Amino acid sequence: MFQSRRPSARNFSVAVYLYQPGDGGLDRVAILLANHLLRRGVPVELWMTRTDGACAHLIDPALTIRHVPTVGGTRRLSMIAQFPALATMVRRHRPDILYSAGNQSNMLVALATLGTATQAVSRISNPIVRPGQHGPSAWMRLKRFRAIAWLSDLTIVMGEHDRALLAQSGDARLLPRPTVTRAMEQACSGRAPRRPGDPWRLLMVGRLAGQKDQAMALTALGQLRHHDWRLTIAGQGPLRADLERQCVALGIADRVDFAGFVCDPDRLAALMGQTDLLLQPSRWEGLCATLIEAMACGADVVATDSTPNIRPLLAAGGQHPVTPVGDAGAFARAIERSMTRPAPAAMRAVAIRDHSVDRALDRYLRAFEGLAGSRVRQPIPSPALS
Template identity: 30%
Template sequence: MTTATGRIALFIPSFSDGGVEKQMVALAGGFAQAGYPTDFLTRPGELPYLDRLDPAVQLIRLPAARNAQREATIDYLRTQRPLVLMSAKGKDDLLALDARDAAKNAAGGTRVFLRCGIHLSSRPKMVSRNPLRGLWHRWRLRRLYARPDGVICVSDGVADDLAQLTGFARARIAVIRNPTISAGFDARLAEPLDDPWFAPGAPPVILGAGSLAPVKHFEVLIEAAAALMRTRELRLVILGEGKERARLEALAGSLGIRDRVRLPGFVGNVLPWMRRAAVFVLSSEREGSPNVVTEALACGTPVVATDCPSGPREILDGGRFGPLIPIGDAAAMQRAIAAVLDAPLPAATLQSAIAEYTLPRACAGYLRAFGLAG
């Protein structure tokens, strides 16, 4: 029987512009620098963050069409025979497992790992008003998670939720923190930011970042900021793009703060913005392990976050490194932001919160989970 090589393949054909993509690019470089041949399988096109991919990583472009991606992945497994194929996003999990099964005889033992970065039971389809719809999705998840060789989660809360929802044994789930602090972090942090709102002497800036989607609840952040602006000279910047843009801009206008709110769109490097912000605010209704929170802390920037399932509480150590507030509560958010602005924690204290979120620690954890290191 043909044996698999020591090659690691990161599988992300649904690549977009989120935090998962940044983390996987960093991990690929970490594996390659640790001496493991590493492939990065993704879709065609001009994609963000790929300029950060380590030159030692082999970038493999899959076709754009989903059916063609399946056939190309099967062919890849048959010819390259990686030891590990890790699916990085839930959209790609079934494709990875089906390709492994179709290529099994020739792949010679490739093992598929699924990486879960979201709190599954909080998704709208899992809490649908139609109980049959929720049961259907739970049944599908249980079938899906009966198939991988291993599962990796980004937080304890995500792992606990996944085990309960799918029946996958909690003891078999590896929890590995995201590699937020990776190669080039300091250089990206030091990049200049030519923006008058962040110039010395300008009013303090409240910062949010993420896709402009309903799940992020940036409308709550705008409402809280508007209340604060009645008595304080402040500005609000929300980085990201999405279908909620028009609604958020209209809300800022209706609250009379349109000239003090900006939505610059997608930004490839958020660190210079975070470094100069007075406070970073996470307003989401659900997160797995929000990279923006760990990035802000790494910059020494105070954080306010919703106590949503499941990452903020773990990162902020139950509120020790930043206030945790109820989801959707603009008044509580207003009070928390005011408290942080009046008495911010020292930067060194905030930075100490993310000691586990480094590329070397993450790589070591993944290699242990893959059975490649002790």
């Protein structure tokens, strides 16, 4: 049954549902959360469909992992088909809280806990309404998110904009994103100042896919060939060959290094610590951890208006305002201005302070404690507490 391999100091239990430990930010957050709860004495388990993936090495070996069976198919269809199995697991193991890693699993987790004493926690990991989305599609998407929030006992959002959209749909709380690690702080303190005459060191981090829109950023950089810069692209995905061909066509191939997916957080922190400017050209995001990571490592940021949630963060950090999604000309101008007007280090530090991993995850823990304490205890106690 539901057990922890360490002595329990808490009177509630948590199951973290994660489809697989992939290369996305939501996967990392879910694993970090499970690890943190374990260290804090909470009986916690990871419930996963697959255990292989880019972030699998981050899982604490002491964590109990349970397999959630499915029938296969695409990830979305596979998750839909998991409902009977997940609902059965909830009733068999009876965790006090079932946490969903992100948008795709929020409805699954909320429905699997209906009619039980287990409380569902959903986490918004991408915009509720995407930039540029209007009309019936935007209305339907908002209605779906509000329905999920209404079914969930707690919805974790990443910005005031999202919280306002869900204000009438249950308990929606803004919690910091657990992002800033000790390695990032060390990368920042160990930064070598940029010397006059050195090339500008630019970085993009993210899956090479349409959402991240690296192609637009490359077009912008093609307009800045008169500046001395070098770009590293950290990520893997289906568009790599297209992006490499674009670099050749733009005449910038000799300035761009495709580094592949960087799965080691310490290595990524070191890379950011050597970066002057992070480029974030996404079409949509939830909050985007790489912005926080880069500022934590001492780099400045140029970003598109991929979500209203990043506007306060960039303003607090003294960064250039967001540019319109897909506008290469505006993105190029923002890069050029950021090269000449770096932000004060103190502003960056204040902006990301609440996003340190331990501080942010303790906020999650306190939210879970309050949630578990708000409901009358079930007549049959959770096996985790027996």
